[in-house]
Amino acid sequence: MPGKLKAKIVAGRHLPVMDRASDLTDAFVEVKFGNTTFKTDVFPKSLNPQWNSEWFKFEVDDEDLQDEPLQITVLDHDTYSANDAIGKVYIDIDPLLYSEAASVISGWFPIYDTIHGIRGEINVLVKVELFNDLNRFRQSSCGVKFFCTTSIPKGYRAAIVHGFVEELVVNEDPEYQWIDRIRTPRASNEARQRLIFLMSGELQRKIGLKVLEMGGNAVVGYLQCFDLEGESGLVVRAIGTACTLEKLSSGSSTHTHPNTAPASNACNSPSKDGKEPVFGEDLPSSSGPPTPFRALPTSSSSPPPFSPSKPCSRQSSSSDTDLSLTPKTGMGSGSMGKDAGPLKTLLRQQTQTALEQRGASSSGLLLNAREFPFFTLTSFPSGFLLHVGGVVSARSVKLLDRIHNPALGNTRSYKLLDWNSVTADEPETRDAWWEEIRQEIKSHAKALGCHAVVGYSENTNICEEVCILSASGTAAILNPRYMREGCLDIAGSDHRFEDPSPSSCGFCHIPYDELNMPFPAQLTYCFHCRRQKVPDVLFTTIDLPSDAAIAGKGCFIQARLCRLKKKAQGEVNATAISNLLPFMEYELHTQLMNKLKLRSMNALFGLSIQISVGENMLLGLASATGVYLTALPAPGGIQIAGKTPGDLNNEQHIMNIQKRINDTIAKNKELYEVNPPKLFALDPEVFCGTNVELTEEVVGSPIPEPRHRSRLFRSHSESSDELSELDLSHGKKDAFVLEVDDTDAVEDIHSLLTDAPPPKGFHSCNTETMPGIYNWTSALQMFTSVRVLRLSNANLTNQALNKIFTDLCENLLKSFYFKLRSMVPCCLSHLNFSVAVPEEELIQVAVTAVAMTFDKDQTQEKPAEKPIMKGCSEGEEQLQFPLELCADSSSVNSQSSSRISGVPESSSLSTRAASVDYGSFADRCSTWLELLRLKAHTIRRGSVKTSRRTQSLAHSVSSLEHSSPITEGRSRLLRSSRSFGGSSVSVVKMTPLSFLPGTRIVKYLGIINMFFIRETTSLREEGGVSGFLHSFVAEVFAMVRAHVAALGGNAVVSYSMKDCVLMENPNKNQCQCLINVSGDAVIYIRETDLEAIASTVGLSSTNSDGAT
């Protein structure tokens, strides 16, 4: 009995008229939690009832507290007939379960009905009393904090980053149950909403358990998605990065015992002191800082798959006491002493062979998620990210109907989770699917010489019974000093780590071995430090590191593609799709590359590629933020070449195009202020000499061995072969060559040139911060826009379709600029496009972004207070963590050689995996960087530039916040929020970013994760689909804001709309829409207020010793 939930219904207002005769309503409220229901009295004849109920008390398990929402139903009492429901409110109790988050939920909630939308508001008070429970067998994970934010949350310090956590739960979709035929749409919608609430609660709890087991106390970068698989079920899955976070507060020491943070709920941690039981094979007990570091022989010698490993020594009893949990398969089990290792996961990659993993999963056991060195984070404390290899991605096409039929699928059996059975097995099929994809990603990363994947994300696209699973991330090397074992995988590259690269360019340096490159790329010496090699272009899924040296501003780059596909069913369809995928990826990549060059930039950040399937077409959309990294060579131009040189007409035409391209490049350079610093130029001879040599070597180097087949571009078909050769022959040319040989190519070039730059005063990007803009002012407007296009002509060509799709995206952007014109100068940040093909001939694009104003005058400078707005306090504190952690690690390089052997095995894995199941023909390997091979692009050798200026840029970390008395600020804030709680509605800001410019986040109140269904049978009366969706989106915003306000917050950060599924039937005058949103509820205070409070250290002082 570990918890008591108390709820009080205070009042209602603006209720709808339920009794036509009196124009009034006799309202009462049902409060339900689990299976217990309470009722208030009927408040007769009022649209603004005052119930002022007693406290309804629910005595429940904390497990239920996590899973179940509090369900409040407002009804109209009717003496003679059934009571009419007015609407419902679901309240997620989870935020009350953290020890330091909100203590009470209190406020006005919109009363929501799936048919009528918002119908009035209700004032509710909710409290939870948690009893301490020392039951180590417990199923709950109360107290684990969840953050959607994909960086270390402000005000926290990551003591340990444990690594990847994932989970999924499956259930039958109520919409497809037999009972749905006889119940009302409202009942069906409510069943669905409630089920999804329950499922995401359960999912969160399970992830929390994994985190606790790892010894963490928080999940950062929590990403939860729904897969509506129709007949085959409803999947809720989530990934995240487990961390041990410590709260930073001005007064308290950062050296408090690491257990203090999770202590309140560290129920499964009997050994709270430094001396933990040690696990793994035979680790010596590591009880204090300088931990003896052990060369683990585990890597190649395949450890027993089920060895109870506890990678995170702190905070955890040995796992086999957790009887109720599936034992984790351990590998590597590189345990370090307390405080000794962040990112322990990294130590443990590469160690298990594919066979073992297969074995593990097929024997019905959960694979240990921690085997994947994946991080859902997209930005890191400085010093954390050493090198970036490039984007790795994997896709796989699956047939959903297969999972009903074990005989046809792979050998594993599957069953749908019975909702009520706690002990139900994991939905294995899907687990295995993801498992496979993740393995592939891991091996791609390895091929790039990287031991980790950062900025990792997963998503699915479902059309009928075909499902495309995709995962992508950025292969990277994280600081080896902080994860000594991890770097051992990279044989022969250790020398690079000996002298730390400057942070402004270090991440650009190649992580792979230049003599044995996984793909041909043009390498040059870093234009910054001149010591390491860098590639000519860099694609990543992460945010631009805050200390990266760039020239000019960034810009939003998007590649769009449509491909027609024949209608087909089942297997044939899946095959057709998987055959198309590689071509799409290739073309998207080419487009991105061209567009990047056209803007004379050399790196992409925040790259996300979506492929959506429809019945008769595939849509591909790649979005990224381009930027000029000064460490990388300047991009060459784009040169147009004709195939038929004799034709004069043609030549004239080509010259025209060439001129237009050159003009565009010149214009873009000016527009984005890309003027790479030319502070000192070496004798080009010296420098180029080495380059040429190197390039030749690279070009001459053979295509990776067959054993790397898994990494090769799948469609290694004639066409691409031809292309690569062809392009390689141009290898020494100065510029990127585009061939104009047919109408397709002409189309391509035209589409290249049709991208309009944003109008004056506007900038756009899809990353957290806009590269090149630092001085945000506080105005901010988050928005969601959805557009659906109906293709009237069924016989469209690919080109026509492409044009339509491109125009759709471009027009959306134009619309945004126009609508937000009053905010200039302003930047559209975090532009997040998502495409879908809801039905045949429909294309749906949904965008969520935020417009933020900035101060125009100072944009040229990179002001010193940059860290303040970017990450406020985390700057210095986060730095402490690697430092602190590495303090006890001095001599680690010894084991380097022992771990090399893991590599070949895992690359053989994917080929093996490929044969396992259905999606085997699916394109499974498309590492972006490998694609580069197919395109010849050489470095413009004439211009070797480098810059020292940026290198010396003083990275002055603001110490502003450390000593500011937060407590005062908070109490002040609370006072002010209380004052407007009364009559008018308090303002709640929303942003997809993790920060609010000009403010400081003082408290995270918990995750907001909401799912709503809205349906109408009077579509025309509600203003058609647009009117219907407009009010639904507004209602969703309103409900998010209300929940945040009730938690005492005044903003939502890292807000995102994960799903927006719209199904319409205008003939029947019906429409249904599902929306899933999430974000972090926070309390912020304005920096100006802070300044008033802050005693000694002010912004002004940081300003003065700013950039030099």
Next chain:
Amino acid sequence: MAVELDVFVGNTIIMSEEVYQLWLDGYTVNDAVKVRMDGGALDEFEANADVVQSDTMDQYRTFQMCERLLHSPTKLANQLLFQIPPHRQATLIERYYAFDDGFVREVLGKKLSKGTKKDLDDISAKTGVMLKSCRRQFDNFKRVFKVVEELKGPLVENIRQHFLLSDKLARDYAAIVFFANNRFETGKRKLQYLTFQDLAFCAGQLINNWTVGAVDNMVEDMDVDLDKEFLQELKELKVLITDKDLLDQHKSLVCTALRGKTKAFNEMEANFKNLSRGLVNIATKLTNTKDVRDFFIDLVEKFIEPCRSDRWTAADMKLYLTHYTNSAHILDTFKHQVVWDRYMGVIKSCIFKMYHD
């Protein structure tokens, strides 16, 4: 290929005052787009017709959704559906309740009923205000009328509190309510020269001086209905014209005071009895509802027109009325000084306001 759906929703409401005005004025989306494009919207930010169309649609939808809330503006402040900054709320409300003087002049004093609503298309044609806008304005009048009808306390204050309007607009609405309630005739040709503002001013005078609320401020309908007792007392003023001596005495007092001060003295002297009869007769007939309705037309016919035909200036008028009022106090047999002042105070300021071309 057609755009099936196109929405743009901001966390904070996104609106342009220009589009709001077009919406209020009753433009259809297409007309509004045309107006905006003619107004130069295309020059900004590389917009094209589609962009303007889409933006206009979004805003129109937003306004339509807000309209329900605007009907009871107090709800706008504590509703949760839209996040609207306070200054935007004020603009939304103030503009929604704003009206065209031309339109309101047409319905002033008419019964705010379905019948009148049916005539709106004629009014629309006559005034050039779009029918949709006419309907909104008419419904606003009706809504305000309905709400304040049953409230106690000062009319202007009630309107301001329930509809969150500015003081000026609240006063105008008070006038509209007052006219509608008392059904003053304002539509006659002779009254056409009067603007809404003239009449609103007069209504303000009447509300402040002649209603029940002017003496007792906690009565229902206190500001909407004229003080019956006062109207009864006005009958007593008849003595000023029925008593020959009193009339002559009054005339001589006024003429003495005016002599040499104005060019129109001869006309004033000649017309005194006529004018005085006119004003006093208006007063004595006000117990009759029918005559209350004709109050303004009587003022014009019985007083303003004769003066105008004699080419009195506004200054003449002022001088005359001041002395006319004050002289009554010196009449030793005239006992109704208080009623006289209450009556003449209003008449004076109304006539001052109404005496123009």
